[in-house]
Amino acid sequence: xxxxxxxxxxxxxxxxxxxxxxxxxxxxxxxxxxxxxxxxxxxxxxxxxxxxxxxxxxxxxxxxxxxxxxxxxxxxxxxxxxxxxxxxxxxxxxxxxxxxxxxxxxxxxxxxxxxxxxxxxxxxxxxxxxxxxxxxxxxxxxxxxxxxxxxxxxxxxxxxxxxxxx
Amino acid sequence: xxxxxxxxxxxxxxxxxxxxxxxxxxxxxxxxxxxxxxxxxxxxxxxxxxxxxxxxxxxxxxxxxxxxxxxxxxxxxxxxxxxxxxxxxxxxxxxxxxxxxxxxxxxxxxxxxxxxxxxxxxxxxxxxxxxxxxxxxxxxxxxxxxxxxxxxxxxxxxxxxxxxxxxxxxxxxxxxxxxxxxxxxxxxxxxxxxxxxxxxxxxxxxxxxxxxxxxxxxxxxxxxxxxxxxxxxxxxxxxxxxxxxxxxxxxxxxxxxxxxxxxxxxxxxxxxxxxxxxxxxxxxxxxxxxxxxxxxxxxxxxxxxxxxxxxxxxxxxxxxxxxxxxxxxxxxxx
Numbered sequence: 001x002x003x004x005x006x007x008x009x010x011x012x013x014x015x016x017x018x019x020x021x022x023x024x025x026x027x028x029x030x031x032x033x034x035x036x037x038x039x040x041x042x043x044x045x046x047x048x049x050x051x052x053x054x055x056x057x058x059x060x061x062x063x064x065x066x067x068x069x070x071x072x073x074x075x076x077x078x079x080x081x082x083x084x085x086x087x088x089x090x091x092x093x094x095x096x097x098x099x100x101x102x103x104x105x106x107x108x109x110x111x112x113x114x115x116x117x118x119x120x121x122x123x124x125x126x127x128x129x130x131x132x133x134x135x136x137x138x139x140x141x142x143x144x145x146x147x148x149x150x151x152x153x154x155x156x157x158x159x160x161x162x163x164x165x166x
Numbered sequence: 167x168x169x170x171x172x173x174x175x176x177x178x179x180x181x182x183x184x185x186x187x188x189x190x191x192x193x194x195x196x197x198x199x200x201x202x203x204x205x206x207x208x209x210x211x212x213x214x215x216x217x218x219x220x221x222x223x224x225x226x227x228x229x230x231x232x233x234x235x236x237x238x239x240x241x242x243x244x245x246x247x248x249x250x251x252x253x254x255x256x257x258x259x260x261x262x263x264x265x266x267x268x269x270x271x272x273x274x275x276x277x278x279x280x281x282x283x284x285x286x287x288x289x290x291x292x293x294x295x296x297x298x299x300x301x302x303x304x305x306x307x308x309x310x311x312x313x314x315x316x317x318x319x320x321x322x323x324x325x326x327x328x329x330x331x332x333x334x335x336x337x338x339x340x341x342x343x344x345x346x347x348x349x350x351x352x353x354x355x356x357x358x359x360x361x362x363x364x365x366x367x368x369x370x371x372x373x374x375x376x377x378x379x380x381x382x383x384x385x386x387x388x389x390x391x392x393x394x395x396x397x398x399x400x401x402x403x404x405x406x407x408x409x410x411x412x413x414x415x416x417x418x419x420x421x422x423x424x425x426x427x428x429x430x431x432x433x434x435x436x437x438x439x440x441x442x443x444x445x446x447x448x449x450x451x452x453x454x455x456x457x458x459x460x461x462x463x464x465x466x467x468x469x470x471x472x473x474x475x476x477x478x479x480x481x482x483x484x485x486x487x488x489x490x491x492x493x494x495x496x497x498x499x500x
Contacts (some may be wrong), residue, residue: 045382
């Protein structure tokens with residue numbers, strides 16, 4: 001993987017394969033704690049679930065349950081010291097319906113909420129969260145932009161940047 | 167033994183009465199497809215709300231059709247996961263309330279285990295052990311069924327379920343919903359060798375699945391075409407993709423049978439209705455002198471008869487769920 005670009009509130013990382021994408025997720029996961037929200041945006045097959053698997057690993061979620069796509073169940077919950085709430089809004093076409101998800105309990109709960117297709121709830125996110133954008137072309141390579149919203153996440157971006165340079 | 171089964175893990179509210187885990191006396195399903203179609207998918211809170219509206223009428227209908235009264239029941243079996251937690255809780259709460267008031271034994275059932283038990287409802291001569299492949303929009307796993315209720319997980323998907331890959335490829339090809347059925351249909355007039363998509367075997371001997379990479383390969387292929395695919399190209403992509411999925415499902419099901427020295431395979435879940443999969447399973451079984459059991463389409467989709475059937479074995483063995491039984495979105499079979 002390679003750090004392509006950085007600024008005060010974002011970094012762009014290039015990964016060569018799904019394993020590296022997972023690795024980047026793991027770095028982020030290691031910095032996350034209760035109540036944190038990560039919004040993932042990228043088209044089908046761009047690496048969102050793969051990245052989430054990395055976050056789970058970084059959080060220390062035990063591996064007895066594989067981190068699989070939550071498309072069918074909408075929310076998968078993984079217990080742990082810091083639990084993971086893995087959302088997938090792919091099947092929700094009407095963004096207003098997200099109000100019905102009971103999202104408040106999850107977003108401000110004792111775990112980390114990772115939201116695939118997070119653009120559908122952009123208007124519901126608090127001031128502080130982490131935005132991750134996935135760009136893909138015609139092969140396994142991905143460009144991943146990780147952007148911090150609010151002080152806590154800008155600090156995390158700084159740590160990630162340092163981590164990747166070392 | 168008369169058992170009332172209750173299922174509300176996703177879109178369907180269902181109740182059924184099953185005798186001795188083998189005979190269906192009634193099997194009622196209220197689908198929410200129409201409700202959710204307007205929203206382009208399942209909406210959890212709406213699902214819960216409709217489950218609440220449907221559950222009592224569905225249970226009454228199941229009892230009535232079975233010509234059974236509450237007093238005749240010997241136990242209640244209810245799905246406790248995996249599924250949408252809000253939906254599961256509706257069935258679970260009703261089941262607990264009924265068990266408490268009627269003084270009946272209660273047992274929680276794993277939805278996937280229910281699918282496997284469903285095979286017993288149509289095949290009186292089905293005996294353990296056998297291999298079970300459960301393949302649907304939400305699940306893709308292989309079990310060794312050593313005895314009734316004794317299911318050993320041999321492999322499962324590490325990312326997307328097979329049915330989910332079908333739906334997502336269909337969506338990318340703008341084919342509409344439900345994707346699996348449309349791809350199945352288009353593939354019949356197409357060349358399934360037109361395009362060589364990867365077969366995700368993982369490592370040789372592994373019984374785990376991974377369909378996310380195949381899905382991405384198909385999407386990348388379409389993007390690379392640099393033009394809107396023609397109708398024939400769409401059919402060929404659909405058929406070539408389907409063939410890759412079917413190759414892996416059939417290959418791993420028989421690999422599991424070989425590894426465990428078994429010659430019976432049960433295939434269940436929504437994707438078990440796929441024509442090409444059925445055709446290939448039967449071909450392969452004939453070649454190998456093995457037997458394949460596929461429940462009829464109704465029992466492949468979600469229903470409560472299978473939950474009652476699975477629950478019966480536990481109830482017969484004296485297993486009892488406490489009244490604080492909870493719902494889980496992800497629930498491994500243990």
